[in-house]
Amino acid sequence: MPKTLNPLQLVADRWQPSARFVERAALACVVMSVIIVVTGGAVRLTQSGLGCPTWPTCTEDSLTPTPAMGINGVIEFTNRMLTYVLCAVVSVAIVAARARAPRRRSLTKLGWAQFWIVASNGIIGGITVLTGLNPYIVAAHFLAATSLLTVATIMWLRTREGDDEPRDVVARPVRQLGWVLVVASALLIVAGTVVTGSGRHAGDASKDVHRIPLDWHEVTQLHVDFVYIVIGLTVALWFALRAVKSPGGPRRRVVELFVVIMLQGTIGYVQYFNDSPEVIVGTHMLGSCLMWVAVLRVFLSLRERGEAPVLPAPAGEHEALQTAAASSR
Numbered sequence: 001m002p003k004t005l006n007p008l009q010l011v012a013d014r015w016q017p018s019a020r021f022v023e024r025a026a027l028a029c030v031v032m033s034v035i036i037v038v039t040g041g042a043v044r045l046t047q048s049g050l051g052c053p054t055w056p057t058c059t060e061d062s063l064t065p066t067p068a069m070g071i072n073g074v075i076e077f078t079n080r081m082l083t084y085v086l087c088a089v090v091s092v093a094i095v096a097a098r099a100r101a102p103r104r105r106s107l108t109k110l111g112w113a114q115f116w117i118v119a120s121n122g123i124i125g126g127i128t129v130l131t132g133l134n135p136y137i138v139a140a141h142f143l144a145a146t147s148l149l150t151v152a153t154i155m156w157l158r159t160r161e162g163d164d165e166p167r168d169v170v171a172r173p174v175r176q177l178g179w180v181l182v183v184a185s186a187l188l189i190v191a192g193t194v195v196t197g198s199g200r201h202a203g204d205a206s207k208d209v210h211r212i213p214l215d216w217h218e219v220t221q222l223h224v225d226f227v228y229i230v231i232g233l234t235v236a237l238w239f240a241l242r243a244v245k246s247p248g249g250p251r252r253r254v255v256e257l258f259v260v261i262m263l264q265g266t267i268g269y270v271q272y273f274n275d276s277p278e279v280i281v282g283t284h285m286l287g288s289c290l291m292w293v294a295v296l297r298v299f300l301s302l303r304e305r306g307e308a309p310v311l312p313a314p315a316g317e318h319e320a321l322q323t324a325a326a327s328s329r
Helices: 009-012 019-045 066-098 105-130 135-158 173-199 216-243 249-272 280-298 315-327
Strands: none
Touching: 019 066, 019 105, 019 135, 066 105, 066 173, 066 249, 105 135, 135 173, 135 280, 173 280, 216 249, 249 280
């Protein structure tokens, strides 16, 4: 029977991307994942959440915004179009990972996982509009975007290492402390979505948008409590790494995380004591993404998987290199 035609295999037969290209393609996914979070926040902060009042079209009669919808329609529709840019970037990463030899199925799977998260979150975004910016759906929309950032970051970091079984580079209790840090950071992000759902930026000023029925100040205090927990865990992890004389990489990652948390905390306090100005809130969302990436880098630095595989040289080239090396002695 003839082989099934596989477009990705056809590309792989004709194109051999470098390891650097695959890594940069994966990094581009991380960058676009951050951008889509920040632009999504800009939609809410400019009161453009219902700039396009329906989905998947912008209005009942138009795919694109009409002049009567003003700048809010343009902002909301532009954010929808960025999803297609994100899909294109993810597609390049999938193709590059598939075409790279030796083939690494782990990278290809991570690329496809991103694609399906993007598709799923597009549907959640549509439900967000159709439900009139229900705060619980909005929170799910943000958390799905964070899931995308998680997978994108893992793929990026995996391009720089091998496919061996993970091996801890620190003692097991230290590795477990890293797990606790990840969980606490995730809860911090979830608490942030509750702050958003109960806060003053509903996403659209022209309609009575439902809010989470909680006291905004009390929820913010809970969010701050998680910040202190994450800071404490970060400091504890740094001291633990020093105590076990870990390699320098994990300690550098922890220091980087600490710096990001301090900057993010400063932005948060400025936001709180100035009644949440839009620009500061947007910056805080960017900081949330950067903090989460830093947390993942810390956690994944606590184990290793060997060197990234390289394409072996052809037999003739290998023999020529050996002859050249022998003649140079």
